[in-house]
Amino acid sequence: MSSWKGLLHAYDELLPLTEDTPKLSLNEGNTPLIGLENLSEQWGAEIYVKTEGTNPTGSFKDRGMVMAVAKAKEEGSKAVICASTGNTSASAAAYAARAGLRCIVVIPEGKIALGKLAQAVMYGAEVFEIQGNFDHALEIVRSISEKENITLVNSVNPYRIEGQKTSAFEICDALGDAPDVLSIPVGNAGNITAYWKGFKEYHESKGTALPQMRGFEAEGAAAIVQNRVIDYPETVATAIRIGNPASWSSAVEAAEESNGSIRYVTDDEILNAYQLLAQKEGIFAEPASCASIAGLKKQLESGEIAQGTKVVCVLTGNGLKDPSTAIDTVTVKPTVIPNSEEAFLEKIKGGAAG
Numbered sequence: 001m002s003s004w005k006g007l008l009h010a011y012d013e014l015l016p017l018t019e020d021t022p023k024l025s026l027n028e029g030n031t032p033l034i035g036l037e038n039l040s041e042q043w044g045a046e047i048y049v050k051t052e053g054t055n056p057t058g059s060f061k062d063r064g065m066v067m068a069v070a071k072a073k074e075e076g077s078k079a080v081i082c083a084s085t086g087n088t089s090a091s092a093a094a095y096a097a098r099a100g101l102r103c104i105v106v107i108p109e110g111k112i113a114l115g116k117l118a119q120a121v122m123y124g125a126e127v128f129e130i131q132g133n134f135d136h137a138l139e140i141v142r143s144i145s146e147k148e149n150i151t152l153v154n155s156v157n158p159y160r161i162e163g164q165k166t167s168a169f170e171i172c173d174a175l176g177d178a179p180d181v182l183s184i185p186v187g188n189a190g191n192i193t194a195y196w197k198g199f200k201e202y203h204e205s206k207g208t209a210l211p212q213m214r215g216f217e218a219e220g221a222a223a224i225v226q227n228r229v230i231d232y233p234e235t236v237a238t239a240i241r242i243g244n245p246a247s248w249s250s251a252v253e254a255a256e257e258s259n260g261s262i263r264y265v266t267d268d269e270i271l272n273a274y275q276l277l278a279q280k281e282g283i284f285a286e287p288a289s290c291a292s293i294a295g296l297k298k299q300l301e302s303g304e305i306a307q308g309t310k311v312v313c314v315l316t317g318n319g320l321k322d323p324s325t326a327i328d329t330v331t332v333k334p335t336v337i338p339n340s341e342e343a344f345l346e347k348i349k350g351g352a353a354g
């Protein structure tokens with residue numbers, strides 16, 4: 001669709017826009033829904049992935065951020081602030097730059113994937129590393145935004161949810177209806193809330209079906225599953241290293257209303273899915289994203305999801321954001337060769353490099 005101009009153009013009637021809302025855009029949205037040919041056959045289900053890593057800053061956050069920053073600008077705000085495990089800060093920084101607003105981000109020290117940090121600094125955000133985790137950072141920025149004239153652009157900002165719900169619209173449009181199951185990673189729980197809102201709105205206005213919402217937390221950060229705040233969340237999937245999700249109750253509501261569930265997957269399951277997706281399908285998504293694939297695999301194996309089910313897994317972020325985890329995970333490293341064609345040919349003929 002060459003005339004695509006981003007979400008505020010495409011969904012102007014389905015988003016809370018006014019005549020004064022600036023038509024901010026980095027051409028976000030309209031992301032590919034890709035059928036997983038190999039894994040569908042292997043696992044016995046009809047599996048698609050919504051590749052949100054193809055958004056302008058490489059994650060689903062752009063859908064919510066275009067809306068939140070446009071509204072901040074409309075309301076006369078001069079600055080936006082967020083806490084982030086990385087992707088929110090990258091997205092906020094990009095849209096704030098585009099809109100000419102100041103951007104302040106607070107991230108947990110040492111727990112941000114390298115690509116995400118590179119983005120925030122490149123887009124010109126003022127970056128602060130807190131000696132604490134995401135939950136602490138969110139508490140601080142929430143409090144500051146209540147006292148100062150600075151707009152909070154975490155997913156507790158309702159405009160974020162509005163923007164992010166558009167992915168559900170796109171899935172229904174691409175498939176001609178909702179899938180049976182929507183599988184999605186859960187961190188702060190804004191995205192599962194947004195998808196459920198989107199599916200319900202399309203159900204009301206277009207008569208599409210309602211999918212079961214199946215959310216997946218990381219085992220070491222499974223607050224909702226364990227029904228308790230996790231003081232020191234830990235997981236390789238740093239994007240969802242969150243122990244006290246802000247949209248906790250609406251996530252539970254989405255799971256209950258849709259006859260779905262929220263469960264956890266282990267780091268090993270996440271890393272296994274991460275490699276399978278790349279090596280069997282040619283799709284590189286960041287570890288947190290692969291919680292949706294890991295959860296699906298687990299529930300197909302246990303029978304919780306029946307064979308033949310039509311499932312969309314949300315791949316929330318691009319694999320390139322976190323090169324260190326990729327290099328650490330895969331045991332096969334580039335093979336060093338002498339500067340000689342013959343020696344190289346020898347190696348190739350010997351079988352797989354490495």
Ligand code: F0G
Binds near residue numbers: 192
């Ligand atoms: N996947 C990725 C790649 C994320 O960056 C996040 C959240 C999630 C999944 C979970 O989404 O919070 O709506 O349940 N990242 C936030 C951030 C917290 O700061 O970038 P959620």
